[in-house]
Amino acid sequence: MDVRAERTRRSLQVALLQLARERPLDEFTVAEIAARAGVNRSSFYQHYSDKETLLADALDAAAEAAAATLPAQYEPPNGPPQALVHFLEHVDEHAALYRSVFGPTGSAAVLARLRARIDAIVREGFVSSADTAYDGLPIDIIAAGITGSALGVVEAWLMRDPRPSVEIGAEWVWRALLGPGSAWA
Template identity: 30%
Template structure:
C-alpha cells in the first residue's frame, strides 16, 4: 500500500471514529451540550487531532451531512413511473431508495433528527429533500391537466417547504417506532400524502384514491 493510500485510510478511519462518537454523544446528552473535548475523548484521540480534521462540532456535523447527501445523489436511480399512471399507491423507486438509505443509516438519522439532534442538520436535510421533490414535481405535474387548477393555490415554495417538514417528521416517526414498517411501506404512504396533498395545495384537482 502506498504512503498516500495509507494516509487516506487513516483519515477515513479518524473521520469514522469522530462521526461515531458524535452520534453516540448526541443520543446520550444532546447536540448543544457536546464539546470538542467530549468528542475527542469518546473517539480516543487528542484535541489537536480533531482540529486537524474539523474546525468545530458544527464542521463535523457538516461533514456527516455532506457524506450522506453525496451518497443519496450518487446512488439513487432516476424515477421510473408511467406518466399516465394516476395511482398514488405505487411510489417512484427514488422514494423507496430514500427510505432504504434511512434504514441503513438509522443510528445517524435517529440521533441527528431526534429531539437531542442538530437543528442545522435537520434544516440541511430539508433543503436536500426539496431538491429531490423538485425533480419529482415535474412528473407529478404531468398527471394534472392545466385547466384543473383552482384559484386557491398556495405559493409553490411554501408547498415544497411544508412537504419537506412532513418528510423529516415521517422519518423521525418511523425511526422512533423502531422501523416496524418496511421502506416500501413508508415510501408508499409518504408518496400517497405528497401526491394528493402537495398537488391539492398547488391548486390542482387531484383524483380520489381508488381502493384495490
Template identity: 35%
Template sequence: MVSHPKDPRAIRTKKSLQSACLTLIEEKGFDQISVRDLATRAGINRSTFYQHYPDKWDLLEQMMDTHLQGMIDTVKPISLRPAKKYIHEPNPSFVRIFSYIQEHADFYQTMLGKKGIPLFHHRLVKRVSQTILEEMNKNKQKKSQMLVHQPLVLQYITSAHLGLVIYWLEQGMPYSPHEMAHQMTLLTFCGPINAMTLNPKEI
C-alpha cells in the same frame, strides 16, 4: 502529517471518530463534546484526531455533507408524476430513500433526535426541497394552471415527507422500508383524506 484519504487506517479512524461523535451527541449534545472526548471514545490520542480534522466542527460538517449527498444521490431519479400503478406498489424512489435511511439509521436517529443538530435538519429540509422542486419544474404544466400555488405545494410535500421519515425513526422503524414507501406513495399521490378511505379493489 495528514493521512491519505484512501489509507485503510485513516478510513477506520474516521469511522471510529464519527461513531464516537454520534454516541456522544446522544449522551450530552454536541456543544458539550470536546476533542479529548472524541479521541478518548474512539480509542486514539488527540494528535491523531488533528491528523484528520482541524476541530470537532469539521468532523460534524463532513458527516453531514456525506450523508446529505448520499441520500440525494440515492433517491435520484425521483418521480412525482401520478400513476395508477402506485396504488398497488410503492414509488421506487421512496423505497430507495427509506432503505438508505434504515441503512444509516444511527446517524439519522441521532442527528434528528432530541439532542440532534438543528443545522442538519435545516440543511436536510433545504436539500429535499431543492430536489422536489427540480422534479416539479420538469412538469410542463404552467404555474398559472395549478390549483395550488407551487411554493405551497413544495412546502407541503417537503414537510409531509420529512415528517413521516422522522416519525418512523422516532418509533424505532416498526415498518419495513418497502411498507413505508408504499404508505408515503399513497399519501403523496392520493392525498391524506383519500388515502384513509381508498379501496384498491375498486380501482
C-alpha cells in the same frame, strides 16, 4: 472539483457513518473519524469545521444519491418511487444516527440541510413535470408542503419500535403525500 479532495470528503463521510452504526455520534471524536478514513486530523479540518458539518454533508450525499435514481422526465408511479425506497434504505441502515438527528436533542443544522436537499429535489421534480394538480400555488409552497410531510412521516416511521420494513415506510410516505385523492370527491 479536485478529485483527491472529493475522495477525502467521501472517505470521511463513510467513516462517520460506519462509526455512527457502532455508537452514538457524541461518543467518537474527529481523530477517530480521521483514523477510520485513513487521513490525519489536519485533513479533516481542511474539509470540515466539525462533526456536525461532516454529518450534514454525509446525509446530504445520501439524499442526492437517492435523487439520482429519479427519471429525467417525471411520470407519476403507481407506488413509491425507487428513489424514496433507496433513501429509506439508507435511513434504515443508519437508523440510530437519523434518530439522533430527528430526536429532541438532534441537530437543527443537519436537519435544515437535509430539508433543503429534499426541498431542492422536489422543486426539480415539479419543474420537469407537467402535473397540473398544484396549479396556482407557488413552487416554494408546494415544495415546503411535500418536504415537510415526507420528513414528518419518515421521522414517525423511524421512531417506531419495532420499526416496520423500508417497503412499509415508503408506502406510508407515498400514501401521505398522495392524500385521500378520490375520497375527497
